[in-house]
Amino acid sequence: xxxxxxxxPARIESIxxxxxxxxxxxxxxxxxxxxxxxxxxxxxxxxISLLGMGEAPISITSSPSRKGCLEFTIRAMGKLTRAINxxxxxxVLYLRGPYGNSFSLEEVKGKDLYFIAxxxxxxxxxxxxxxxxxxRENFGKVKILYGAKTPDELCFKEELKxxxxxxxTELLLTVDTQDKDWKGNVGVVxxxxxxxxxxxxxxxxxxxxxxxxxRFVVQKLLESQFKEKNIHISLExxxxxxxxxxxxxxxxxxxxxxxxxxxxxxxIKELPAKEHVL
Amino acid sequence: MKKLHNSxxxxxxxxxREGKIGEGVFVIPCTVKKDRVxxxxxxxxxxxxxxxxxxxxxxxxxxxxxxxxxxxxxxDRLSLEDGxxxxxxxxxxxxxxxxxxxxxxxxIKEMIPSPTKKLLFGLRACDVKAILFVDDxxxxxxxxxxxxxxxxxxxxxxVGCKTPPRxxxxxxxxxxxxxxxxxxxxxxxxxxxxxxxxxxxxxxxVEVGSEKGKEFIGNYQDFFEEASKKDVxxxxxxxxxxxxxxxxxxxxxxxxxxxxxxxISQIIYEKIAERCIYCGGCLYICPTCxxxxxxxxxxxxxxxxxxxxxxxxxxxxxxxxSGHNPRAxxxxxxxxxxxxxxxxxxxxxxxxxxxxxGRCLATCPVNLGMSxxxxxxxx
Numbered sequence: 139x140x141x142x143x144x145x146x147p148a149r150i151e152s153i154x155x156x157x158x159x160x161x162x163x164x165x166x167x168x169x170x171x172x173x174x175x176x177x178x179x180x181x182x183x184x185x186i187s188l189l190g191m192g193e194a195p196i197s198i199t200s201s202p203s204r205k206g207c208l209e210f211t212i213r214a215m216g217k218l219t220r221a222i223n224x225x226x227x228x229x230v231l232y233l234r235g236p237y238g239n240s241f242s243l244e245e246v247k248g249k250d251l252y253f254i255a256x257x258x259x260x261x262x263x264x265x266x267x268x269x270x271x272x273x274r275e276n277f278g279k280v281k282i283l284y285g286a287k288t289p290d291e292l293c294f295k296e297e298l299k300x301x302x303x304x305x306x307t308e309l310l311l312t313v314d315t316q317d318k319d320w321k322g323n324v325g326v327v328x329x330x331x332x333x334x335x336x337x338x339x340x341x342x343x344x345x346x347x348x349x350x351x352x353r354f355v356v357q358k359l360l361e362s363q364f365k366e367k368n369i370h371i372s373l374e375x376x377x378x379x380x381x382x383x384x385x386x387x388x389x390x391x392x393x394x395x396x397x398x399x400x401x402x403x404x405x406i407k408e409l410p411a412k413e414h415v416l
Numbered sequence: 417m418k419k420l421h422n423s424x425x426x427x428x429x430x431x432x433r434e435g436k437i438g439e440g441v442f443v444i445p446c447t448v449k450k451d452r453v454x455x456x457x458x459x460x461x462x463x464x465x466x467x468x469x470x471x472x473x474x475x476x477x478x479x480x481x482x483x484x485x486x487x488x489x490x491x492d493r494l495s496l497e498d499g500x501x502x503x504x505x506x507x508x509x510x511x512x513x514x515x516x517x518x519x520x521x522x523x524i525k526e527m528i529p530s531p532t533k534k535l536l537f538g539l540r541a542c543d544v545k546a547i548l549f550v551d552d553x554x555x556x557x558x559x560x561x562x563x564x565x566x567x568x569x570x571x572x573x574x575v576g577c578k579t580p581p582r583x584x585x586x587x588x589x590x591x592x593x594x595x596x597x598x599x600x601x602x603x604x605x606x607x608x609x610x611x612x613x614x615x616x617x618x619x620x621x622v623e624v625g626s627e628k629g630k631e632f633i634g635n636y637q638d639f640f641e642e643a644s645k646k647d648v649x650x651x652x653x654x655x656x657x658x659x660x661x662x663x664x665x666x667x668x669x670x671x672x673x674x675x676x677x678x679x680i681s682q683i684i685y686e687k688i689a690e691r692c693i694y695c696g697g698c699l700y701i702c703p704t705c706x707x708x709x710x711x712x713x714x715x716x717x718x719x720x721x722x723x724x725x726x727x728x729x730x731x732x733x734x735x736x737x738s739g740h741n742p743r744a745x746x747x748x749x750x751x752x753x754x755x756x757x758x759x760x761x762x763x764x765x766x767x768x769x770x771x772x773x774g775r776c777l778a779t780c781p782v783n784l785g786m787s788x789x790x791x792x793x794x795x
Binding site for chain 1: 721
């Protein structure tokens with residue numbers, strides 16, 4: 139029997155600053171054998187810890203189609219994530235996982251894909267987006283709608299430019315509050331509906347962001363003829379174990395950590411509404 | 417993606433508990449004299465870590481391990497005659513606090529409990545059912561190595577309640593005061609107990625629930641005698657009397673049905689929320705509650721990662737680092753507390769998360785508890 143609670147040391151290879159409080163860490167397992175054999179799926183997360191500081195569930199933002207390193211985008215929010223954001227290249231953090239289900243790409247081959255993200259919701263979707271771009275020919279149209287509070291808080295600023303250049307791909311950005319250099323859209327992410335055609339008939343939507351954003355995005359998607367089962371949403375909950383044991387992420391009879399974090403909208407509708415899922 | 421609910425169809429039948437004494441797979445019942453029980457425990461503790469209900473200096477009873485020395489003195493405070501101890505035997509199988517691993521200068525050393533043989537002697541029927549429930553939970557999905565190692569070699573000896581405590585309602589939940597004896601091979605081990613003891617005056621009649629239980633009697637046969645016809649008659653009368661002594665009756669099946677069909681109004685939770693002080697006491701002493709927190713402790717370069725019991729009624733239980741809390745309102749935590757036990761546990765496992773022990777009511781400072789809620793929702 140495997141001890142799932144034991145974390146494994148991983149060394150920070152590089153750090154990229156995304157915004158004033160958010161950085162992306164590229165890490166590699168210290169144990170070479172583990173580094174080689176490690177596998178995951180887009181949408182999964184890991185429990186990241188510093189010994190003595192505790193653990194937190196963080197989405198994997200790198201893509202399994204690009205072997206080598208694992209990447210995590212972490213916003214300095216609580217005690218642990220503030221400590222992680224103080225780390226330097228060469229420092230060690232501890233990982234266990236991967237946990238949770240994933241965005242299933244097998245079922246969506248040939249279809250149009252819409253990614254809608256808010257703020258720190260883009261990192262989990264980036265894992266799927268890059269997996270899709272690495273097999274670009276397998277999918278139809280790709281549209282990425284991404285909103286952040288300010289231009290500074292947009293993650294992966296350089297990569298966004300790369301994504302834009304892929305064929306049959308549209309990237310739409312928006313911010314809540316603009317600065318003097320911003321020339322793009324201003325407003326919440328749903329205001330981007332006015333800028334592009336959203337046709338949900340044969341399309342799949344992947345959504346991640348704060349609950350209030352998801353709620354409005356889902357309404358818009360339904361208006362655009364997306365089917366409930368084709369709206370995939372990555373949920374977030376306070377979590378401790380990641381193994382369906384500690385109970386914290388329970389919603390109704392489901393655990394976000396093992397039954398999720400990705401749920402279709404039709405599945406979410408079966409969860410108790412009073413739990414403020416969205 | 418898995419299906420959202422493994423639904424058990426209505427009308428939500430509960431297992432029948434018509435067990436007949438002196439019958440079953442392990443036919444011959446035997447007895448053990450009450451004045452021999454302490455010697456049996458001392459002898460067995462050579463091979464087993466024996467846990468017994470023990471009355472502490474403050475008169476509170478809980479399951480404590482028989483020490484290596486002065487065992488006779490220790491057993492003077494053995495408490496088999498009182499009702500179920502307020503602190504459940506969960507403390508033995510799933511301790512309030514346990515270390516997962518230690519670390520020093522970045523090196524991790526796991527702290528897996530050893531799979532020692534554990535004899536839990538003097539469990540009440542409700543607690544046997546609760547252990548069965550918790551066993552199932554820690555094996556489901558990911559296997560929890562800490563729990564499984566600690567509990568893989570356990571023997572459960574049930575001593576049925578002679579005078580059930582005032583707040584319990586095990587005849588309504590069909591989890592006591594005695595459990596049915598297996599009558600076919602398919603039923604062996606199903607009820608959870610290995611041995612079941614029935615108080616018949618100066619002796620206990622011993623019923624066997626599993627191969628392991630039978631083996632235990634074989635290994636310590638000097639302590640056991642063959643039961644007479646009269647002993648068996650007495651035990652039947654005793655069981656009947658015990659059952660009648662459980663006076664608190666509630667409509668548990670109807671409650672489960674109402675919960676599963678979402679017939680519980682928000683007003684009921686709000687009424688509880690007005691009174692409940694959200695201390696979590698009812699959940700800490702609940703024999704089926706398994707929620708835990710994981711935390712680190714550190715001094716210099718050395719420290720431990722541990723887990724301890726947590727409770728879903730706490731405000732911080734679902735609060736995220738951003739401050740967002742999906743269960744910020746009190747009534748939502750109350751609804752979670754009851755729906756988990758009476759709806760979701762039932763829908764996913766076919767077992768409800770309440771075994772009718774009544775501890776939640778007994779310990780509640782504001783006189784709330786499962787039985788009160790059930791009376792309210794089945795009016």
